[in-house]
Amino acid sequence: MTGRFADKVVLVTGAGTGIGRATACRFAQEGATVVVAGRRLEPLRETVSLIESDGGKAQAFQIDVTREDEVARLIDTIVIRNGGLDAACNNAGVPGSGKPSDGYDLDHWRRIVDTNLQGVWLSMKHEIAHMRTNSGGAIVNVASIAGIVGYYHSAPYTASKHGVVGLSRAAAIDHATEGIRVNTVCPGPISTPMLIEAKAARGPAADDFYLSHIPMGRLGRPEEVAHAVVWLASTEAAYVTGQALAVDGGWTAQ
Numbered sequence: 001m002t003g004r005f006a007d008k009v010v011l012v013t014g015a016g017t018g019i020g021r022a023t024a025c026r027f028a029q030e031g032a033t034v035v036v037a038g039r040r041l042e043p044l045r046e047t048v049s050l051i052e053s054d055g056g057k058a059q060a061f062q063i064d065v066t067r068e069d070e071v072a073r074l075i076d077t078i079v080i081r082n083g084g085l086d087a088a089c090n091n092a093g094v095p096g097s098g099k100p101s102d103g104y105d106l107d108h109w110r111r112i113v114d115t116n117l118q119g120v121w122l123s124m125k126h127e128i129a130h131m132r133t134n135s136g137g138a139i140v141n142v143a144s145i146a147g148i149v150g151y152y153h154s155a156p157y158t159a160s161k162h163g164v165v166g167l168s169r170a171a172a173i174d175h176a177t178e179g180i181r182v183n184t185v186c187p188g189p190i191s192t193p194m195l196i197e198a199k200a201a202r203g204p205a206a207d208d209f210y211l212s213h214i215p216m217g218r219l220g221r222p223e224e225v226a227h228a229v230v231w232l233a234s235t236e237a238a239y240v241t242g243q244a245l246a247v248d249g250g251w252t253a254q
Contacts, residue, residue: 003030003032004030004031005027005030005031005086005230006032007031008031008086009085009087010032010033010035010085010086010087010088010089011034011035011075011078011085011087011088011089011127012034012035012036012037013037013092014037014038014091014092015044015047015091016036016040016042016044016047017043017193018193018194019226020036020038020047020142021046021047021050022221022222022225023089023229023230024036024051025226026223026227026229027089027230027233028051028054028056029054030230030234032056032086032087033057033058033059034056034058034059035059035061036061037062038063040062041060041062044060048060061077065115065119065120065122066114066115066118066119066122067122068122071122071123071125075126079130084130085127085130085131085134085137086137086138087137088137088138088139088140089140089229090124090140090141090142091141092119092123093115093116093119094194095112095194095198096112096154096156096157096160098153098154098198098203099155100153101155104155109156112157112160113163115160116157116160116161116163116164117159117164124139124141124167124171124182128171128175128180131178131180132175135179136180136181137181138180138181138182138233138237139168139171139182139183139233140184141164141167141168141182141184141185142164142184142187142225142229143161143165143184144161144186145186145188145246146158146162147163147164147165147184147186147244148162148186148244148252149251149252152209164184165184165244168182169184169242169244172242173242176242181238181240182241182242183232183240183241183244183245184244185228185229185244185245185247186246186247186248186252187225187247187248188214188220188246188247188249188251189210189219189220190224191219191220191221191222192222213254214248214250215251215254218249219249220249
């Protein structure tokens with residue numbers, strides 16, 4: 001394969017399903033060797049199989065992004081096995097909706113924030129440590145429209161995704177002179193297993209809630225987010241850093 005990422009090594013976390021899987025497949029179609037990582041090994045292996053059946057190259061690693069030792073070991077292993085790390089999409093996350101802001105217990109709050117925000121920070125910390133001394137790189141973090149606007153009955157999720165946007169902007173400034181770009185994509189409601197879980201938490205009115213807020217009148221597709229991620233990570237976006245790109249069918253334009 002040849003493409004924008006020929007001879008490049010790319011990491012995608014949370015790549016077992018949904019946006020992460022679509023993004024991993026898209027990077028592979030552009031020629032990258034893709035490392036897919038996440039908590040559940042079997043879905044990751046399915047992603048690798050999809051990539052390889054399409055002629056691409058991929059590797060799977062089971063990790064918990066909230067554990068720094070596992071994240072550090074992952075980055076070291078990627079570099080040793082593949083000779084470097086050129087780009088990363090930090091996508092691993094969990095949903096958290098269906099309750100008012102005072103309806104979450106502390107353990108539930110921590111699980112959401114630790115995965116969605118701390119996990120992105122830990123991933124970036126070790127990705128940047130390598131990229132800083134190896135000719136730079138590109139990082140794309142996956143937030144949500146809940147990182148741009150308030151989101152009904154999802155306080156910890158909204159807080160974590162706002163945190164991802166702010167963290168990404170700060171990191172973009174910190175490392176702009178080191179050849180490292182950091183951007184964020186903010187998907188609206190996308191047809192993924194995570195959305196199914198979120199809809200179940202919201203109850204029977206969930207479909208009306210989502211569709212009534214989307215001017216385009218439909219849910220997004222994982223591939224539509226993947227295209228945005230790959231563009232932001234590519235040299236075509238060489239002068240783009242610190243940005244939060246909404247892929248939301250017009251939700252945040254209102």
